[in-house]
Every structure is written in C-alpha cells, then in structure tokens.
Amino acid sequence: xxxxxxxxxxxxxxxxxxxxxxxxxIAYIRAHGEGCWRSLPKAAGLLRCGKSCRLRWINYLRPDxxxxxxxxxxxxLIIKLHSLLGNKWSLIAGRLPGRTDNEIKNYWNTxxxxxxxxxxxxxxxxxSISDQNHHQTSNITSTAAATTAAGAxxxxxxxxxxxxxxxxxxxxTQHLIKNEELEDxxxxxxxxxxxxxxxxxxxxxxxxxxxxxxxxxxxxxxxAQIQHQPAGEYLRPSLMTGGRNSxxxxxxxxxxxxNSKECSCTxxxxxxxxxxxxxxxxxMKNVGxxxxxxxxx
DNA sequence: AAACGCAGCAACCGCCTCCCA
DNA sequence: ATGGGAGGCGGTTGCTGCGTT
Numbered sequence: 001x002x003x004x005x006x007x008x009x010x011x012x013x014x015x016x017x018x019x020x021x022x023x024x025x026i027a028y029i030r031a032h033g034e035g036c037w038r039s040l041p042k043a044a045g046l047l048r049c050g051k052s053c054r055l056r057w058i059n060y061l062r063p064d065x066x067x068x069x070x071x072x073x074x075x076x077l078i079i080k081l082h083s084l085l086g087n088k089w090s091l092i093a094g095r096l097p098g099r100t101d102n103e104i105k106n107y108w109n110t111x112x113x114x115x116x117x118x119x120x121x122x123x124x125x126x127x128s129i130s131d132q133n134h135h136q137t138s139n140i141t142s143t144a145a146a147t148t149a150a151g152a153x154x155x156x157x158x159x160x161x162x163x164x165x166x167x168x169x170x171x172x173t174q175h176l177i178k179n180e181e182l183e184d185x186x187x188x189x190x191x192x193x194x195x196x197x198x199x200x201x202x203x204x205x206x207x208x209x210x211x212x213x214x215x216x217x218x219x220x221x222x223x224a225q226i227q228h229q230p231a232g233e234y235l236r237p238s239l240m241t242g243g244r245n246s247x248x249x250x251x252x253x254x255x256x257x258x259n260s261k262e263c264s265c266t267x268x269x270x271x272x273x274x275x276x277x278x279x280x281x282x283x284m285k286n287v288g289x290x291x292x293x294x295x296x297x
Numbered sequence: 298a299a300a301c302g303c304a305g306c307a308a309c310c311g312c313c314t315c316c317c318a
Numbered sequence: 319a320t321g322g323g324a325g326g327c328g329g330t331t332g333c334t335g336c337g338t339t
Contacts, residue, residue: 036325056307088327102307
C-alpha cells in the first residue's frame with residue numbers, strides 16, 4: 001500500500017542547515033514550543049520536512065545539549081549501556097545528559113568500536129574476540145553455576161532457573177546518571193522482550209567487575225505483596241536488604257532517583273541502605289529493584 | 298601545491314510503534 | 319477492531335576537513 005511522504009519533498013530543502021534556517025527554527029520553538037512537527041515548517045516559514053526540523057532541533061539546536069568531546073567516564077558508560085541495551089541509542093542517550101542518540105551512535109561507530117577492537121573485544125557482543133567460541137560452549141555451565149550461587153546469596157528458597165543479577169557500574173560513572181524521568185521503566189519493559197544477554201564469562205567480569213548481564217523480566221519476586229500496594233508503590237524486596245528492611249518505596253526511588261521531585265517514599269532509604277551489596281543498575285545503587293524480575297534478551 | 302584517502306559527523310531514509318478517530 | 323497519521327528510532331549515506339604522500 002505504501003505510505004504518503006511525511007511532507008511534500010519537492011518543496012523542501014535538503015542538506016545542511018543554514019544559519020537563517022536554524023534561527024527561524026529556534027525562534028519558532030522558543031515562541032511556540034515543540035508541537036506538531038509536520039505543521040511546524042510551514043508555520044515557521046521553513047522549506048523543510050517536519051522530520052528534518054525535529055532532527056535538527058533535537059540533535060543540534062536544543063539549548064541543553066552538551067557539545068564537545070566525550071569524557072572517559074562517558075565512554076565507559078556508553079560501553080556498559082551498549083552491552084546491556086545493544087544499539088538502542090536513544091535509550092543510551094537518555095542516560096547521558098546533554099547527549100543525543102545520533103551523537104552517541106556516531107561516536108560509537110567512529111571511536112568506541114575501534115577502542116574495543118583494540119582491547120580485543122568484539123563491539124557487537126562485548127566479549128573477548130579470541131575467546132568467543134570457547135565461551136559460547138561454556139556459557140551454559142557458568143550460567144547454571146551463577147544461578148546456584150545467586151540463589152544461595154539471596155536466600156531465595158524458591159526453585160528457579162533465573163540468575164539473580166548483580167549489576168554495578170563503576171563508581172566513576174555513577175554521577176553521570178542523573179534524575180531520570182519515569183521513562184526509565186520503559187527500558188525494563190521494552191527490552192525485556194528483545195534482549196537476553198549472557199555475560200558471565202571471566203572476561204566480562206574482569207571488564208565490568210560486578211556487571212552480570214543475565215537479566216530477566218518475570219513475575220515480580222514478591223508478587224502477592226506488590227499486589228496489595230497502592231499504584232506507584234511497591235514493596236522493596238527483602239532480597240535487597242537481606243530481608244531486614246522490607247518497606248514501601250516509591251516508583252521513582254525504585255529507579256534510583258531517590259530524593260528527586262518524583263520521590264514519594266513512605267520510608268527513608270538513607271537509614272536502610274547500609275547494605276551495599278553491589279546493586280547498581282545504571283546508577284540505581286542500593287535501591288529496591290528486584291533484578292530477578294529483569295530479563296534482557 | 299596538488300591529489301588522494303580516510304575519519305568524523307550531519308542529515309536523510311525507511312521502518313516501527315503509538316495514538317486517535 | 320482497525321486503519322491512518324505522526325513521532326521516534328536505527329541504519330546508512332554523503333559531505334567536509336584533515337592528514338599523508
């Protein structure tokens with residue numbers, strides 16, 4: 001059937017944006033905000049496709065963009081996020097304030113890929129190139145071992161084939177993870193259906209000492225308890241606190257953005273977070289996210 | 298100084314998803 | 319329930335500038 005073009009291409013400019021076009025776009029969005037991209041070009045007096053306007057604004061004209069070189073910390077964060085999310089550049093960009101998906105994508109392809117290859121790491125799989133074949137065959141064994149160990153540590157008495165994950169990004173990257181929007185939950189939701197990354201090899205443990213990427217989304221660990229909580233709250237699994245500090249935390253805190261404006265906790269995490277057992281999923285250190293409920297395909 | 302090759306990046310294309318009528 | 323419109327996303331292209339010969 002085919003789709004109609006998003007704009008009348010014969011009447012639109014293409015290629016590099018001029019200063020005048022930029023100024024027009026900026027002025028229009030400042031005056032009217034980001035609205036309907038399809039109608040924006042005409043309203044702003046631009047001979048551009050709406051998509052082109054959107055891209056230009058998001059990638060280059062937005063006032064909150066951070067231009068300039070990527071820091072080493074950003075490099076490492078991108079690598080780790082990529083190992084979790086794959087080529088989901090928009091999600092990765094969401095974790096790097098002031099960076100855009102396009103920028104990160106380009107940076108990955110031009111710099112980080114090479115950097116990883118120089119380290120002997122396959123950028124696609126994040127595994128040692130030389131050992132990939134070996135670990136493909138040994139992975140099942142190590143995963144099973146991890147499951148056993150994780151179950152013991154967590155005191156989980158249920159029989160499960162799911163590996164409890166211990167995810168901790170290096171401290172150097174933690175501060176980069178700022179007050180994220182509730183959009184974060186989409187990461188868990190969306191990618192539960194798309195990714196399952198096995199990453200229990202010694203090489204990966206060495207590169208990301210406590211980054212175990214065996215993630216799953218499954219039924220909540222304390223499903224019955226959660227069902228009794230008001231919307232927007234859930235019980236902090238005892239797993240996270242050694243079973244001592246089960247309590248209600250808000251959804252914002254569950255995503256690692258405690259003390260944010262979205263926070264509506266009924267308990268203070270500060271007094272209960274002495275347990276630093278290494279949970280730090282994208283900066284969510286010491287918060288109540290039950291990683292047994294995460295699955296990355 | 299000119300030609301060539303390469304890397305970096307801005308921008309486009311087409312597909313996918315979501316939302317609404 | 320369904321189809322179309324709009325936004326969003328990832329892959330790719332092509333231009334530009336810089337380094338090398």
